[in-house]
Amino acid sequence: MNKKPTTSARPKSKRLSPEERRQEFIRKATEFFADEGFNGGTRELARRLGVTQPLLYRYFPSKDDLIEEVYKKVYLEPLESGWEKRLTDRSRPIRERLCEFYNAYTDAIFTRIWLRIYLFSGLKGLEINRAYVNVVRDKILTRVVKECRAAAELPAQKPTSAELEMAWVFHGGIFYYGIRKYIYEAVVLEDKDKMIADAVDLYLSGFMRSAEPRRLSRGSDRLQPAGED
Amino acid sequence: MNKKPTTSARPKSKRLSPEERRQEFIRKATEFFADEGFNGGTRELARRLGVTQPLLYRYFPSKDDLIEEVYKKVYLEPLESGWEKRLTDRSRPIRERLCEFYNAYTDAIFTRIWLRIYLFSGLKGLEINRAYVNVVRDKILTRVVKECRAAAELPAQKPTSAELEMAWVFHGGIFYYGIRKYIYEAVVLEDKDKMIADAVDLYLSGFMRSAEPRRLSRGSDRLQPAGED
DNA sequence: GACGGTATTTATCACTCGATAATCAAGAAG
DNA sequence: CTTCTTGATTATCGAGTGATAAATACCGTC
The missing domain is CATH 1.10.10.60 (Homeodomain-like)
Structure with a gap:
């Protein structure tokens, strides 16, 4: 042998x-x-x-x-797949990209275990939790806003804080679905894909509606007076 | 004496x-x-x-x-004011009513203490937390959807589960603002009123947009195949 | 099959927890 | 001042905690 x-x-x-x-x-x-x-x-x-x-x-x-070790495992796993990069593939319609991304992202984090660890550590005020929130903002939401701006034919620029805030509301609305289902164990609309599609439509239609007047009067962004970030 | x-x-x-x-x-x-x-x-x-x-x-x-005792105090206080009834005052525009309600509601619950107790007890799976979620659905969100249907000149009926889900996404998006600010201690858009107004606009514009085709083909609600609740 | 190192267990320590009983202090009534 | 009631403290119990050291069981290797 x-x-x-x-x-x-x-x-x-x-x-x-x-x-x-x-x-x-x-x-x-x-x-x-x-x-x-x-x-x-x-x-x-x-x-x-x-x-x-x-x-x-x-x-x-x-x-x-x-x-x-538990923290590291929980926080790093769902991000290391790098789906967020596919958000910028402008050969596909923005709606499709947003739906695809949130379907994949929520497939990863909408579990009883992930959400509970996330909330427990958030309540403890852990750095890794704060860092994660920043990653969501920088890697996901700014990208979402940028792509929406591009889709609305608005000039490319760093997202305003009001735009970012609306992206957070959109993101948080989807996130809250997971909390209701896996933390509160409430009855939710079982078709997660549909919930996401509807949320994306809601967000996009609101974004495009608010973009119209802004597109005509280039540059000056009446939704946000000044000084972001 | x-x-x-x-x-x-x-x-x-x-x-x-x-x-x-x-x-x-x-x-x-x-x-x-x-x-x-x-x-x-x-x-x-x-x-x-x-x-x-x-x-x-x-x-x-x-x-x-x-x-x-702590639970009772925290959960009952913000609800006993009965703002939700003002949601149904149809002499005022729906946008104004929604903004007013969410300004008052978030004034009550967006505190470090309230949100943390809420999350702690939610993670413990307490009945009072589950009950609260049901109250939000029955006293607030069904009312929101009903009023939006009325404002969109749709026939009055019990909200479909898809409509309710979108109301939850809207509600959760606003709620998540409080979590980011008071639990994660993240930097948020400081003007809460503006955030709420923008969120309401987003929701309403999405709702009205989806309502249009439904209004023309009365009754049949293509956004929701069947069986709500 | 005996050896040697590693995996696992038994026994235990120092500490903190919620809770109880006994003791003490303080203010009103007589 | 004395007495009685009630508020508040001291001392302590038993159970459970994270952690350590010593003893044992296991398995591959020679």
Whole structure:
């Protein structure tokens, strides 16, 4: 046999590699903290993992370190796919691009686990949460506004704060659908795609309507007096 | 002196009546739990109140009972003013009514304390939170849709689930402004009235636009195939 | 099959939590 | 001043917390 795994390259069945085990712990811990909040006890967490509590401290120096891993996993995963870049593909109609993006984005974040971790950490005032909000603004919403401006044949410029605010209202309206469904467990319109399409139509029709007078009197933007950002 | 306070009707200065004291405790406890979450300790709470921890148990049988009082206070206060009834005053334009209502409503709920208690209790899955969501739907949003239908000269009928969903998106968009400002402490467009006016314009223009084809082909509502509620 | 290192468990510490009982203080009535 | 009631404090309990050290079980390797 030419097999020569000096450091046990891949164990046959059970006994996952330390790193795999660690990731498994993080995954389950994410579920656990999503359910119980970050005040959930390490003993109960260990019970769910089917191990004893002190074992956690072999893989993570402290509970806070474990929680940190959970944050990273939750916050970075949905963004690393880079869908937002497809927003700028101007060969396709703006409506289609917005619908596609929000369908993909909400497919990623509209889960009980993601939303709960997001809200829990938001209430704790974590930097990573604040940073995420800024990423949404810079990577998604400014892009949305820019593309809408282009579609409305408005001159290209940095979005005004009023435009950005309306994009936030639009975005927040969609986001709130997820909260109602997965946090409040309320009855929502089951067809998420339709909800998004309707929201996009609402936003676009409002944007285009407010763009018309602005397009005629180039430059001067009566919706926003001065000084954005 | 004709003073005859057999049971000490009103103490001159300090030493508030038991009920006043109790209310003061609830008020401060609301602030405390808004900051620390409901896992905040009774000792720290007592310290903030300037009293010792066991004293709390003279006014409330248990911590949970105190929390219950906090819930009631927070959830019932902003609704008991009954602004939503002014939504139906059809002598005034729909835009004005919507703006007025949301200005008043957000004046009441857009505070750090209210929003945080709301989110904390929402994450705990409390009945009172679920009930509140239903109240928003029944007392506010169905009314909003009905008034918009009337303003668009559509036949009066129970809002379709798609209409209700768009009202939720509109409502949630405004609500999310408060979350961004008071939970995420993000920089928002400071002129709340303008944000609301713009959001109302967005919603109304989208609603009216979608209403036009529906108004011509009376009755059949192509935006909603069947079965609402 | 014995060895050696790693994975896991048992036992335990120091601390904090909500809650209770006993004690003390303060103000009104006699 | 004394007495009685009620407000408030001190001291403490038992359960649960995160974390550590020592002991044991497991598995690949020689």
